[in-house]
Amino acid sequence: MSSVIETHDLIKTYRDSTALDGVTLSLEPGKICGLLGRNGAGKTTLMSILTAQGFQTSGSVAVFGESPYENERVLNRICFISESQKYPDAFTPRHAFRSAALFFSNWDQSLADRLVEEFQLPVKRSIKKLSRGQLSAVGVIIGLASRAELTFFDEPYLGLDAVARQLFYDRLVEDYALHPRTVVLSSHLIDEVANLLEHVIVIDNGRIIMNDDAESIRGSAFTVVGSATVVKIFLANREILHTDNFASLASVTVLGVLTPAEK
């Protein structure tokens, strides 16, 4: 299958900082992909360039095999509500959903209605007066109900409580199962999204440091728990990622794979 996203040596510099530092990436369609990284790592910048909302300083982008910039063949198939998405002042969530329905050909109004109910979103209140969580819910609902072939969610959980976050994850997986598409989910809450992801891209300081299937990443490290001294001898020369000590016990996470003998 050809890739849905293909970038080559993307660089984005601002006057005194580099947001993306040579991002070369390709992503296959039909997966839920996590774009993971710390705040300021370049997640939003990358997504806004992929959707032609922002511009790269140099490098090339192809989405669905073409440049997305001013290209309606590509743009028609994309949805990206950024974490700091602005809405017209006089708009209510209902206005926003009606507008979205005009532009996304796969828009599912009944799904949108159901999500509004589940997120308990006041659709007739001015968007200016919504709380941060309610604002995130507006973006989540547009993203899910758009059913765009390539949908980006940019830290969609901001301000949402635990129940609403779980609701989002559940509905995402549910709807994705019924209507397969490519979903890119940017997040720094890795624990929460870990189980949803089929593919993981990790970005740090504007560089891609990992781009692999979730399965193979899950197998790329292991944790050993036991008496600290024994653990230390056992692990000898391995590359240690993380250590937790409690009294004489240690829990150590290590990069690599255990040999059958070691198990």
Place this chain on the structure above:
Amino acid sequence: MSRVVNVMRMQLMNRWTFIGIPLAILVSVLGMSWVIWSFIPYDGVKYSGGSQAPMWYFLALGIQSLTMTFPFSQGLSISRKAFFLGTVSLFAIIALAMTAIYYVLSLIETATNGWGVNGRFFALEWIAEGSGFPMMAFYFTAMMVLFLIGFWAATIYMRWQTTGLLITGIGTGLILVGLLFYTTRQDLWNQVGQFLGNQTQLSVAGWFAVVGLALAGGSYLTLRRAVP
């Protein structure tokens, strides 16, 4: 094409912004002018500049239709071109409708002897001379120019923030001062006066159209690389 039409529908999602407010301004300013005319103890023709009021709102509307709606349109994957064409076309339609309203009200104004109190709001002396067409061309182009000034200024702000507006503002100011200086130096004020005195509604509308097209072109080129 359908996306351009959909941009218009999106801009009109809240009808109050584009249709309700200009009409509310028009009706209330006309009402207030009427009250004032009615108690002025003077029998001659009384003028009001109130018909400008909705037009200045169009300047604000130009700013608003960009600053608030452009970032949203980007979230819905609307191309900058479709956004531009839809927004400017919608505005042309609104300006046309407003012009028609002005024309009809100017006929009523004349027929009712200035709303019964000899007031002039729409059929202002110079603007309303001759047939209806020159007056309509004048109102329409004036509304478009005001809208496009707001729209371009907002686009410049979106693309280059305060620095961009500052440079454009200072630049425009310097050009105007330069023109004043040149006119004075060359002793051209008489000619300028004559030139202005000879203008008709249609020729002014023509100048507005030229300025409007330049503003539209500038707005589009600025918007092409604007980031929401």
